Amino acid sequence: MPAGELRHLPQSSPPNAAEFDEEEAWVWSQIKAEARRDAEAEPALASYLYSTILSHSSLERSLSFHLGNKLCSSTLLSTLLYDLFLNAFSSDPSLCSAAVADLRAARVRDPACVSFSHCLLNYKGFLACQAHRVAHKLWTQQRRPLALALHSRISDVFAVDIHPAAKIGKGILFDHATGVVVGETAVIGNNCSILHHVTLGGTGKVGGDRHPKIGDGVLIGAGATILGDVKIGEGAKIGSGSVVLIDVPPKTTAVGNPARLVGGKEKPAQHE
Amino acid sequence: MPAGELRHLPQSSPPNAAEFDEEEAWVWSQIKAEARRDAEAEPALASYLYSTILSHSSLERSLSFHLGNKLCSSTLLSTLLYDLFLNAFSSDPSLCSAAVADLRAARVRDPACVSFSHCLLNYKGFLACQAHRVAHKLWTQQRRPLALALHSRISDVFAVDIHPAAKIGKGILFDHATGVVVGETAVIGNNCSILHHVTLGGTGKVGGDRHPKIGDGVLIGAGATILGDVKIGEGAKIGSGSVVLIDVPPKTTAVGNPARLVGGKEKPAQHE
Amino acid sequence: MPAGELRHLPQSSPPNAAEFDEEEAWVWSQIKAEARRDAEAEPALASYLYSTILSHSSLERSLSFHLGNKLCSSTLLSTLLYDLFLNAFSSDPSLCSAAVADLRAARVRDPACVSFSHCLLNYKGFLACQAHRVAHKLWTQQRRPLALALHSRISDVFAVDIHPAAKIGKGILFDHATGVVVGETAVIGNNCSILHHVTLGGTGKVGGDRHPKIGDGVLIGAGATILGDVKIGEGAKIGSGSVVLIDVPPKTTAVGNPARLVGGKEKPAQHE
Structure with a gap:
């Protein structure tokens, strides 16, 4: 991926x-x-x-x-x-x-x-x-x-641009980092790698919990946009340029705009 | 959306x-x-x-x-x-x-x-x-x-990066704003909301009128790219990560790469 | 295009x-x-x-x-x-x-x-x-x-963000330029035009030669992401917002996420 x-x-x-x-x-x-x-x-x-x-x-x-x-x-x-x-x-x-x-x-x-x-x-x-x-x-x-x-x-x-209310774990790599945006109610787990131009944004909800929750060990490719109060499971991978509006199960890969799931525990995707 | x-x-x-x-x-x-x-x-x-x-x-x-x-x-x-x-x-x-x-x-x-x-x-x-x-x-x-x-x-x-010739109305929200690019002959109406990484760009035309015209009350999601002398009608919504090369009628939603129209006055899209 | x-x-x-x-x-x-x-x-x-x-x-x-x-x-x-x-x-x-x-x-x-x-x-x-x-x-x-x-x-x-090891030719136009990322083993030929938010990135390979090689006279549209040790041939055009994971032959256009080839020498695409 x-x-x-x-x-x-x-x-x-x-x-x-x-x-x-x-x-x-x-x-x-x-x-x-x-x-x-x-x-x-x-x-x-x-x-x-x-x-x-x-x-x-x-x-x-x-x-x-x-x-x-x-x-x-x-x-x-x-x-x-x-x-x-x-x-x-x-x-x-x-x-x-x-x-x-x-x-x-x-x-x-x-x-x-x-x-x-x-x-x-x-x-x-x-x-x-x-x-x-x-x-x-x-x-x-x-x-x-x-x-x-x-x-x-x-x-x-x-x-x-990381809102000060956002919660971020340890062992995080924001690689290159230019253009990263993380919203107010976003949560990022431990040991995640997040490339440049990644958005963890909202969907227009008036307030309250409205940003993504990223599990431990997640990898988010360059330019990926994840929107809304969705859950990205532990060890998931999000492809570059994806637009993710849905939950992504643990150890699963999501790619495309809008993103679809392409691999999981049982049926792992070929990761380069 | x-x-x-x-x-x-x-x-x-x-x-x-x-x-x-x-x-x-x-x-x-x-x-x-x-x-x-x-x-x-x-x-x-x-x-x-x-x-x-x-x-x-x-x-x-x-x-x-x-x-x-x-x-x-x-x-x-x-x-x-x-x-x-x-x-x-x-x-x-x-x-x-x-x-x-x-x-x-x-x-x-x-x-x-x-x-x-x-x-x-x-x-x-x-x-x-x-x-x-x-x-x-x-x-x-x-x-x-x-x-x-x-x-x-x-x-x-x-x-x-907004070219000084670009015309921008009132009541504008450039949210987060990092990476926004607005070309020389672009026009933005009143009461628009434009997220980060949005491009209102050209298509390689040699000169003259070559950038988008954005109507009043338009909402443009993060990372959307709108190219050429196209018209985005009043109240339209452009999804995050879309690449828009066509006119978008008023109160209509466009999403995807390349963008397609998914809702309008008669057949409104479900906006989250 | x-x-x-x-x-x-x-x-x-x-x-x-x-x-x-x-x-x-x-x-x-x-x-x-x-x-x-x-x-x-x-x-x-x-x-x-x-x-x-x-x-x-x-x-x-x-x-x-x-x-x-x-x-x-x-x-x-x-x-x-x-x-x-x-x-x-x-x-x-x-x-x-x-x-x-x-x-x-x-x-x-x-x-x-x-x-x-x-x-x-x-x-x-x-x-x-x-x-x-x-x-x-x-x-x-x-x-x-x-x-x-x-x-x-x-x-x-x-x-x-251009890694100092990356090799870049002459006659280059980085237009607008915000958010450009070019990795360590990338090579860019002469007379290329590269828009803002373009990534020439890697795919997770452990080390060594892992970034794109861009031929002479290539045009890369805004927000395009090209990943891995792929070759973009002389005079090729990469559409805005594309995610390119494959070689692109000379004088050919690639668009979409993931990118597909839409024109070439024999069957030229209509470029706007």
């Missing part, structure tokens, strides 16, 4: 809370080693790598600095955003755990991802997703105007 | 010129009240809300300041853009009247729009449309290089 | 190396004359046109300055980028030759392109393509972290 340049492999079970500190420490040590190597090989990048990675004492600080710089404007200052992100990451370890799972997802599933630091610095889908998780936290804390201001900056800067 | 998260309802007739000053004053008073409430509830946003809304004496000034800040660059200064927008809004009241109608459209039709100030500050489709109307005015005044420079900044900053 | 607003005409053979200096000098003299005319007619643009065009002694310097300003950030300084671009253009004349061929392509094929300077200053597809060629050069010189940092800035600023 066509779905953009992804290896979408089943993952081993995620680390439990006890294992996570070690996991994060290991990924962060890798990122620093990569940045040191790149700064030596490419002096033109040394100052950039120092300010974004090497000068920081943790992944949380590096990510907060980088997001603050990317998302700031003349009226929404980088210092305010840095504090906002760092406070969120410090007070909720699950945010950092999700970032580490997303870094791993990019390294494992995207053959074009050459290092953790490449993803951390350069993947707009990764950065938009981390900023979204902070916006979502603000939303659940009833700090909605701030959540929406952040949402707007993410959409301006990365062309990734 | 799938079309993104819109309530596309018939609207009451728009205010006449005599009623408009009152209408604008009421919307502006709402925006200031919303900003005051949000600044109190969220001190992190107070400075931002003061500079974008609370420090200004009118909607025109607030919008000019906000657009100037969003669209400026190191070589196209925010002060120049502020003056440009303010002069345009001051000299042509229909620009402000259209902005007010667009604010109302977002509040009425988009269930995710929680306040007028949310739309004014955060909706890239709203901001791109207001900046486009100023670019269009410059275009009709034969100030084409400036109109095209503005067009380019709108496309860079908002990923919304 | 619908393909966005392009006149896609066969071009005369490109200049040989001996003729090129003259060609570039002529185009640059046109650009300066256009900028002088526009600065006189529009004082609001005079300072902008002086800093981007009139103050520079060559197309290379003007382009390096403009790209440096567009792509810089608070951590990736415009001076660093200016030096990087100017060094690349100075050391490899084929980069400037390709830029001139692209400027000509926009003027000849896009009816909305009113001047060379309009394309140079305002076309995000043109600017993204020139910056990509420099990123590609860095990639081939094993300066991959810098190539990827540049790639990321191009994707953030222009919403055009």
Whole structure:
């Protein structure tokens, strides 16, 4: 099935809370080693790598600095955003755990991802997703105007438009990411891979629950449009350019406009 | 019909010129009240809300300041853009009247729009449309290089690419808006709702009239592509992901690639 | 065939190396004359046109300055980028030759392109393509972290995501350009026209050669998705919104989702 340049492999079970500190420490040590190597090989990048990675004492600080710089404007200052992100990451370890799972997802599933630091610095889908998780936290804390201001900056800067109320799991790869739109009542499970120009949208319902619910391990190809309060089952695959208006059972593939089901557990489709 | 998260309802007739000053004053008073409430509830946003809304004496000034800040660059200064927008809004009241109608459209039709100030500050489709109307005015005044420079900044900053010659009515909702492309000879009527990734494009004709003409009250779903000098009749609906190469009669729905007509006045389609 | 607003005409053979200096000098003299005319007619643009065009002694310097300003950030300084671009253009004349061929392509094929300077200053597809060629050069010189940092800035600023390893010919028109994604092992021939939202993507293969190979003179309509290591033959046309998973022979048209062939040398399709 066509779905953009992804290896979408089943993952081993995620680390439990006890294992996570070690996991994060290991990924962060890798990122620093990569940045040191790149700064030596490419002096033109040394100052950039120092300010974004090497000068920081943790992944949380590096990510907060980088997001603050990317998302700031003349009226929404980088210092305010840095504090906002760092406070969120410090007070909720699950945010950092999700970032580490997303870094791993990019390294494992995207053959074009050459290092953790490449993803951390350069993947707009990764950065938009981390900023979204902070916006979502603000939303659940009833700090909605701030959540929406952040949402707007993410959409301006990365062309990734995820409503702050949308719920997104861990181990997510938003590959390329330009043009992704995720509506207010959408839910995305764990270990999903979602290509660029994907819409999880509504159908004109006046309000309430009106956006797709995406199960764990789903792969959604470039330009697919999924509309309405439909369920996309665990491990399903949605072909590029599909327009999906129906539930898709687990481990089933849907393709076309409008999308039809072409394979399932009993009668698996040939996936390239 | 799938079309993104819109309530596309018939609207009451728009205010006449005599009623408009009152209408604008009421919307502006709402925006200031919303900003005051949000600044109190969220001190992190107070400075931002003061500079974008609370420090200004009118909607025109607030919008000019906000657009100037969003669209400026190191070589196209925010002060120049502020003056440009303010002069345009001051000299042509229909620009402000259209902005007010667009604010109302977002509040009425988009269930995710929680306040007028949310739309004014955060909706890239709203901001791109207001900046486009100023670019269009410059275009009709034969100030084409400036109109095209503005067009380019709108496309860079908002990923919304509307040729400055294109004619756009009032009460327009560009929802999400990323990736919208509207060609030089396109015309969009009043009270239309247009989702993200919509193209109103050409078909390779050498020049002249070569883009779609969209009637009043049309709804165009996410990712729809309408090409050539075709007419989309009043109240028609174009499904998400459709590729439309033919005229669509009033109050008729078109879906698919290539699009076919699936409902009309006599034989209405089931709209979800 | 619908393909966005392009006149896609066969071009005369490109200049040989001996003729090129003259060609570039002529185009640059046109650009300066256009900028002088526009600065006189529009004082609001005079300072902008002086800093981007009139103050520079060559197309290379003007382009390096403009790209440096567009792509810089608070951590990736415009001076660093200016030096990087100017060094690349100075050391490899084929980069400037390709830029001139692209400027000509926009003027000849896009009816909305009113001047060379309009394309140079305002076309995000043109600017993204020139910056990509420099990123590609860095990639081939094993300066991959810098190539990827540049790639990321191009994707953030222009919403055009071309992997630095992708090979792109001359005389290319990326029209509108928002949302274009071109994968790592993709190849694009000479004199192609590619509309916005076009994806040249992979199909999930683990690695290696996994993206499309586009022949000379191909036209790819808005929103078309071409996936996998397929060959699109010389002079082929791909309809807007198509999803192409198969080889397309030369001078043949493919349309639909999934795409089917609708015309060829012997049985030409009616192209509008």
